[in-house]
Amino acid sequence: MANYFVINRPSNLITGVVASRYNPTETSLRRFIPATDKARDAYYKLVGRKGDVCVDVGELLSKSEYTLNWLKDSTSFSDEGKAIPQVVRYRAEEPTPETQDRQAAIFDWLDHHPEADAYDLNDEFCMGMLAAKAYVAKHS
Known part of the structure; x- marks a missing residue:
């Protein structure tokens, strides 16, 4: 067969x-x-x-x-093939986003919002109250 x-x-x-x-x-x-x-x-x-x-x-x-x-x-008329090999890229290569240090991002946000407390920090970064209180104390 x-x-x-x-x-x-x-x-x-x-x-x-x-x-x-x-x-x-x-x-x-x-x-x-x-x-x-x-x-x-x-x-x-x-x-x-x-x-x-x-x-x-x-x-x-x-x-x-x-x-x-x-x-x-x-192909009867030519010894050379007419097909062009193609390699298909299914996904475009994406540049890796720049990562910012979490502590630096939190301190930057606290600098721009001086009246913010631990509750606001928790709402903005979804980190939990214990961590938010620690960041606010460390920033003060």
Whole structure:
């Protein structure tokens, strides 16, 4: 039985591997490309690294030259593949916010609110009355 990668056409993501004696019928949403043993090994290695995220065909082409053999065989007019490997970044890297020392933040707030007492400090920083009284005493 031959193995095939199941590819979602709109997203170009590999959704699975199918074993079949016959060539699977392609639809508007699914495409099937032959999967050799070495190409499947490379695919499972990528899936193991990524977890639940689907693998892009272009990424598999860049990682495994065995998948590229299928592409060369399927294009009759050129030896070079036309697929451009893409690595999808699912989350933008966020800068780490600057952290301020809690005691400095409390003392700064107390400097701006000189009439504040332990109850106000507790309401503002949600710290508890015992800690609020200690900060007010330390600031005085």
